[in-house]
Amino acid sequence: MNISIIGSGYVGLVSGTCFAELGNKVICADNDAKKIALLKNGRVPIFEPGLEELIKNNLKKGRLKFSTNIKEAVINSEVIFIAVGTPPLDSGEADLTGIEHVARSIAQNLTGYRLIVEKSTVPVETGERVKHTIATYVKRKIKFDVASNPEFLREGTAINDFMHPDRIVIGVESKKARDILTSLYQPLNAPIVVTNIKSAELIKHASNAFLATKISFINAVSRVCDKVGANVEEVAKGMCLDKRIGRAFLDAGIGYGGSCFPKDLDAFVTISENVGYDFDLLKAARRVNEEQKSFYLKKIKDALWVLKDKNIGILGLSFKPNTDDIRSAPSLDIIKSLLQDGAKVRAYDPQAMLKIKNEINGITLCKDPYEVARHADCLLVVTEWDEFKELDFKRLKKQMRCALIIDGRNIYDPEEMSKFGFKYISIGRPSRKDGGK
Numbered sequence: 001m002n003i004s005i006i007g008s009g010y011v012g013l014v015s016g017t018c019f020a021e022l023g024n025k026v027i028c029a030d031n032d033a034k035k036i037a038l039l040k041n042g043r044v045p046i047f048e049p050g051l052e053e054l055i056k057n058n059l060k061k062g063r064l065k066f067s068t069n070i071k072e073a074v075i076n077s078e079v080i081f082i083a084v085g086t087p088p089l090d091s092g093e094a095d096l097t098g099i100e101h102v103a104r105s106i107a108q109n110l111t112g113y114r115l116i117v118e119k120s121t122v123p124v125e126t127g128e129r130v131k132h133t134i135a136t137y138v139k140r141k142i143k144f145d146v147a148s149n150p151e152f153l154r155e156g157t158a159i160n161d162f163m164h165p166d167r168i169v170i171g172v173e174s175k176k177a178r179d180i181l182t183s184l185y186q187p188l189n190a191p192i193v194v195t196n197i198k199s200a201e202l203i204k205h206a207s208n209a210f211l212a213t214k215i216s217f218i219n220a221v222s223r224v225c226d227k228v229g230a231n232v233e234e235v236a237k238g239m240c241l242d243k244r245i246g247r248a249f250l251d252a253g254i255g256y257g258g259s260c261f262p263k264d265l266d267a268f269v270t271i272s273e274n275v276g277y278d279f280d281l282l283k284a285a286r287r288v289n290e291e292q293k294s295f296y297l298k299k300i301k302d303a304l305w306v307l308k309d310k311n312i313g314i315l316g317l318s319f320k321p322n323t324d325d326i327r328s329a330p331s332l333d334i335i336k337s338l339l340q341d342g343a344k345v346r347a348y349d350p351q352a353m354l355k356i357k358n359e360i361n362g363i364t365l366c367k368d369p370y371e372v373a374r375h376a377d378c379l380l381v382v383t384e385w386d387e388f389k390e391l392d393f394k395r396l397k398k399q400m401r402c403a404l405i406i407d408g409r410n411i412y413d414p415e416e417m418s419k420f421g422f423k424y425i426s427i428g429r430p431s432r433k434d435g436g437k
């Protein structure tokens, strides 16, 4: 099929590239000329494992094209995906300016039937608005369909998630739209859930809100574990063997971050409020997530007492491993608070150093974990990158002024750490097996 994707952010770029890999002819359009120039040369503005290789390969095969020209994209494609950003406004609502702008541009360049598909995460009823906007701005009477096809890929595992999804959701209003999308996704061999447009839009917000709530739930359990000397990992293990619960998203830590969960929870709370429902449960999930960072900072203060002039080393800055993304990363709030208390902060992350440099002043970036540990009064694990799981702990300890690790992601075994001579503090897990603190 001839497809275009308007908006070359995370979702647009990965979806466009994967559609090309599946054998379609794809135009990825974006109004950011600098980004498009980079992409045309096979260079990728984000860090996502495997993406650059896939882009280069599909550029070479002539299946993938990058353009700043939305008219070209609309004229040459049967299916047009809208994948522009929907950033949060101060009110918590999603800013739909980009979507409206694209809808108008599509209308003004429409030459024949097109299927216009929302891929961005949008509030329920956006499909109606897109349809209305296109109908208003289209120059002559041309048939078109609007559909919703939310994307569930995660950063860091985006290509695999796109190619092997648990399900594909398509919200449609016509048989033609349903047939086009079903045949486009047919090679993925995944269950396809066909709904109306509003349900599809809600499935996306409900899924993200549910996953975020699951994380907040286990984080709340971790607080109780900490108080009584129980182990949150053992609790999660005991819970998850019940198939109705499952193990995924039950890792306690310093809370969720990223460009999706915080923004989508805010949006869903506001959407619900606007239709007269107070989604208190999500407000509580949000509050638990914020408290988790304060709770971690309290652990640091309890261990170090006065933070002024203390050397604090940070392992991990990105909001999760395998990405350079620091949007709403817990590291940001944690570092800002430590700096405010007068601590000296040294940090290392395998991918996110450049981004943190533009975001926070006053921290020293180091070339590896051992440099971070030099003269440190304490090491904090903030992101669970694999490379932190296999450190030379003897070497690490030698570098430190105080052998203290406060692990916000529970990546080490407390017993092991104590064997290496560290005082080790983690989230919802006692330092000793018998529950001793």
Ligand code: UGA
Residues within 6 Å of the ligand: 121, 151, 152, 153, 154, 155, 156, 208, 211, 215, 248, 249, 250, 251, 252, 253, 254, 255, 256, 257, 258, 259, 260, 261, 319, 320
């Ligand atoms: C999330 C969803 O998982 C995707 O399905 C969705 O498509 C995407 O948002 C989106 O809406 O675009 P993503 O934000 O990339 O994906 O990352 P996740 O892997 O979901 O992690 C989100 C946050 O939750 C991270 O900060 C992670 O550290 C945290 N997390 C995750 C936990 O604290 N505990 C867990 O058990 C799992």
